[in-house]
Amino acid sequence: MSVVPMKNEPEPAAHSGGAMDRVIEKKGLSPRMKIGGGIALLLAAILLFWWFAPRGSSQTVEAQRLAISEVKQGTFDDFLPLRARVTPLLTVYLDAVEGGRVEKILVEDGATVVKGQLLAELSNxxxxxxxxxxxxxxxxxxxxxxxxxxxxxxxxxxxxxxxxxxxxxxxxxxxxxxxxxxxxxxxxxxxxxxxxxxxxxxxxxxxxxxxxxxxxxxxxxxxxxxxxxxxxxxxxxxxxxxxxxxxxQLKLRAPVSGQLTAFSIQVGQSMSRGERIGQIDSPGRTKLEAGVDEYYLGRVQPGQKATIELGGKTYRMKVAKIYPQVKNGEFQVDLWFVDPEPAGMQRGQSLQAKLILGDPSPARLLPSGSWYTDTGGAWVFVVDPDGDGAIRRAVRLGRRNSDYIEILDGLDPGEKVITSSYAGFLDRTRLDLQRD
Structure with a gap:
């Protein structure tokens, strides 16, 4: 038997335990999952930005800049404070019925004159x-x-x-x-x-x-x-x-008795027909003239009661005449004394009067403030219970005086309201109150 020689072939390597291990490839997130995750993160970022970013209808305001008052249940005193001016009860004006040149002046300004007394003489x-x-x-x-x-x-x-x-x-x-x-x-x-x-x-x-x-x-x-x-x-x-x-008429005489005022003519002065030369005020009788906000035009009637305090005493008065013409947001009233007049009042003196509009009655009260002028009393900013913000809320108001405004609807006792000026955030519906 013959032997055929073969080519040298490498002998198979001996198998070891290491040769039996298999390398396993790590599997990552699929592209679809990566896209979904990215979208989720973007939405979360947008949501967080929307939540923390200031809204167009809200505004952050420092709380210490605002005046905050509480709605209370109390008694509403229906009165209106007035700044009144002392004037004569009766004033008669002196006019030159006929023009002419002043020849004589027989009295001085401020003098007390009697009816028919000769004051001055003119020539024409x-x-x-x-x-x-x-x-x-x-x-x-x-x-x-x-x-x-x-x-x-x-x-x-x-x-x-x-x-x-x-x-x-x-x-x-x-x-x-x-x-x-x-x-x-x-x-x-x-x-x-x-x-x-x-x-x-x-x-x-x-x-x-x-x-x-x-x-x-x-x-x-x-x-x-x-x-x-x-x-x-x-x-x-x-x-x-x-x-x-x-x-x-060239002889100027006093038509009534009283105090002559605004009488400042001079000898040689030429007076035109109808020219004002002075006035005579009724002695010892005065009245008060006061301007009233046009808001109260329908609530003020002749005969209505009023009071003033002078020298530690209270004097009763009444509305004698109403001038309904409104000028600069006010109309004028005349107040006459019911009691004897206080002594020592001077023409042009300013006094604080109180016009009684109605009887005291229980009501929900909110302190008056600049907010009423800004909103016209249609709405207010109500502070949240936690004090971190304020929400705009419509209200219905009733009577008001210098201190308080009657709340008819929209607010309950205990709620807190911003009563300072609303300038700068009249178009907002919410305020975020920033505290130190």
Whole structure:
């Protein structure tokens, strides 16, 4: 048996325990899981940013900058404080009825005068000449009227004289007729003569009738004319009296008694017609003038009570007059004293008055503040119970005075409200209160 030589082949290596171990590859996250995780982290970051980032409807404010008050249950005193000014109860203004040049000044400003007292004298040459011309004109017209009246009187007397003469002639004619009538019947008087006598008698009778009718007509016309003439004369006399009165207006007199103020004219000064020269204030009688917010226009009525405190005493007053014209958000009222006036008050002095609007009553109260002006009382910022924020809330308000405002709806006792100014966050619905 022959042996065939073979190529040298490497002998198989001996198997060891190490040769039996198998390398296992580590498996990572799948791409899908990585994408999902990334999205989840992005959403979480966005959520955290949204949560901690300031919102457009909120604002962070330092708590120490704000005034925070608590809503309380108490008694609401319905009054309104007023700043009132002392003025005379009655003031009469002095105006120059006729213009002119100041010739004399007989009193000084601040003096006490009596009614009719002469204060100053003016001169006006044009007015004096005009008055003289008016006097001359009136005198001429009155003379003409008297001449006409005298002529009418003469006409009346002439008519009466004619009637008397006609009556006399009629009496004579009747007597002649009565004398000749029986003689003519017996033939002792010619028929022609008796007929003439009869005709004359009839004529005189008719003539008397006509004259009486004419006299009655003239009397009626003359009476009407005389009435008109007398009325014209009276009118002319009145016009003359007015002219004299205008001339007398150059002497300035006090129309009432009182204290003369704002009287600052000088000798030689020219005054225009209607120019204000001063005023007279009623002595010892004063009133208070006060401005009231237009919000209370419907709640203030004449006769309403008011009080002032002066010298440790309280004096009662009442609303005497209301001026409903609103100017700069206020209307004016006059307050008169019910009690005797306090002594020592000076014109122009300012006093604190209290206008009573209603009786005290229980109510929910919130201190007044700048917030009311900013919101108009429509809403407030209510502080959270934990004090970390404040939420905007609508409210309904009632009466208000200088200290408190009545809460009708929207707030409960114990809740806290920001009562300082809302300037800077009027458009916010939430405030985050930052504390030290």
């Amino acid at each position: 040459a044009d007015l004096q000449l005009s008055t003289l011309a008016r006097e001359t004109e009136v005198a001429e017209q009155l003379n003409n009227l008297r001449t006409t009246e005298l002529a009418l009187s003469r006409t009346r007397l002439e008519n009466e004289r004619n009637i008397i003469q006609a009556d006399l002639d009629a009496t004579k004619a009747r007597r002649q007729y009565e004398l000749q009538a029986p003689l003519a019947a017996k033939g002792f008087v010619a028929g022609r003569v008796f007929r003439d006598t009869s005709d004359d008698y009839q004529y005189q009778v008719k003539r008397g009738r006509v004259l009486r009718a004419a006299q009655a007509n003239d009397e009626r016309l003359q009476s009407s004319q005389l009435s008109q003439l007398r009325a014209t004369a009276a009118s002319l006399q009145s016009a003359l009296a007015i002219a004299h009165a205008n001339l007398d």
